[in-house]
Amino acid sequence: MLYLTIDETNTLIREARTDAFHLEVSDDHSAVADETEPMRRVLAGLPPFEAGAYPDSWREWDELVSELTNRGVTMRRVRVVSEPLTDYLRFLHGLTDRNARLGEDIRWLPRHLVDQADYTTDEWWLIDNAEVAFTIFGTDGDFVGAALTEDPTIVDRCVRVRDALWSKATPHAVYSPSGWSG
Template sequence: MSQSVPKIDELLSSTRRSALHLEMRDGYMQDDPALRAWRAGHRLDPDDRASWWRPWLGVIAATVARGVEIRRARIVSEPVSEYIRYEYDVTFPNVRAGEQVRWLPRRNGSTIALPGNDFWLFDDRIVRWGHFSGDGDALGGEITEDEAAVKLCSDAFEAVWERAVPHEKYTV
């Protein structure tokens, strides 16, 4: 993996039409301070925007304001893991920033051909793979414009999206 892999916000800055993000793990970064706070009982207050708005959400909002559609799909095991309950609870800021988010119970995706890693797909031409350890720690990323990889990711995402439940209708 190259150290020169662009960050997601850098790729979003040059995106013109669409950014798709597929997440397929039941847990990420278990030592995240926000996750630890959630485990201790802290919950985001939807009415106190200043307490949960962060720079990443500004990037999303600015990208959506330029007319870029941002969709995120999450494939999850059910019953959901503790991490997915946390992720569900902290998704409303993403939605308010302009992301469309859907959840696919893993059992409903058995017949979908999926890539081996989480990914972002920008403008149907650039895939940014996300690499994680078995415990969900981020190990970096990798970029490709390989047409077969782009097609696999596009087809997989659209199949997941079609079967997935919109965030506002999904319950954990």
């Protein structure tokens, strides 16, 4: 496997030709540095940022998503979640409309509906059914990069997992988390 920095991971995603898929399986990434304050604000019923305080890292991600989807690249994400949702997932749910407006297709799948044969406990990006970048988090819980492989056995497994989970997951626009009225 090849280690990729955050910038190299974003470049990998940016270079997708047909499809970029992300699997998220953790109920809590609240230690991610640029999400701590926005999460606090959203959970308090406030906008994620004060006027004019939109962080560069978020703007760069918005631009990446827009660039890909405007080129016709399918950008998809499945979030496998425990219900009721954690505060972190409530925060993400509250912001997902923004990602959808940029062209990303995000679906939610309650963990109790997952067949363990169709699952991995790792989070990863599958790019063009050819490369898998496993997300790496530091000891402090912040995102630090990815481990990239083109191993056909691993890629094939991730394609099967993606297809199985995607078919069971609920589109964001109609997903209503159980036990939460937010």
